[in-house]
Amino acid sequence: MEYTSDEDFVREIRKGGAALERATDGLYRTYRDPALTKVKSYLRFRAGIEDDAVDVLQDAFLVMVDKIKDGGYNEGSLLHFWIGITRGLLRNKLKRDARTDLIEDNSKYDQADFESPEYLLLGDEKRQMLDRALSNLGERCKKVLLMWAGGYSMEEIAKALELSSEAMARKTKYKCKNQLMELLDSTDFDL
């Protein structure tokens, strides 16, 4: 699939599943350099924060993909949208670190209404707890749930896991999710 416009990326991401994975890879490769260059220019250079630039850019990418999937993006340049989200994340990060040295300008990049998603706000302890629960879940169950959350159809899940039917895939996903909830119950995971 060749992506010739932002609309192509958006359409493919919204399809979910394998199309989403291909489109996200393509989108990242397409805009990574200009986005990173722009994001760096926002930073007054202080030790520490610059090392996080790529990391924050990637977090922002995840948020952008979520927004595209969930209808939180309507139109406009995806590059600017990505930069705007990154800037929002950086601002949040600097606020948390009591740094206010972002260069302030009311640029077009500020269009992104920004709120960090829950999974980015998890503290280290909760991340470790989730990692433990997910590792106890087993690879097969984890794969089913990730495919399901990633927008793969039950038919695709059945095929990938060599299950006999969509109904079996649905049943497997149901069981795996129950298993995950039980694991989380046992770890006192609570937000």
Add this chain to the structure above:
Amino acid sequence: MDIQEILHERIEAYLKGTLDSAQQAEFERQLGSDDALRKEVERHRQATLAINYSLAQSLKDRLKTIEQEIGQPAKPISRRLPVFRQLAIAASFLILLAAGAYFYTQRTYDTGAVAERFFATTQSEQFRGREEYVISLGERFAEAERFFHEGDYEAAKQQYLMIIKEDSLLKGQAEWNLALCYYALDPAAPQFKMLLERILSDTRHDYHAQALKLQKTIDSVMYKLVNR
């Protein structure tokens, strides 16, 4: 699909926001009166968070792989250095600048450097049509120049004195270079001062303009600082 599975999917649809308005209102009415349902919804919410977290990790792993493939680690951002380091760098820079200026002025205003800079090199064109001079005078000029550039100003001086004595061809140039030989040997030498004065006072002398420049250089503050 058993009743638990149906409830399971209904809760997921509620959390995803895909129930229609009537279904959502009904579900929320049940939530208001059913503690067990509320607890179940919360369990689903947390499981969804865990799955989204894992999904995000998975995508991030892919992005890291792409970063490695691209093979261009993010260009390091220039960082603002602590003030004391900035001052140290500024001081180092100034020291280097001062040292550079010192060596530059030494190289520019040192007596030998001045003499070399003002030295008039003979060109073969100057002997065109005067073949009779090429062998004797031309060779003498060449010899004098060689001595001069080697720093043997005394030997160069002797050559120029002979050139001046023998013929008037290129006498002006020989006088000028002779003056420079005196100068290089001793800037305070009366022979140099006298010869320079003569060239300065003769506006038709071939090297009058050069003499003016040399005088200006000798009178400059930098020259006096270097040669005090």
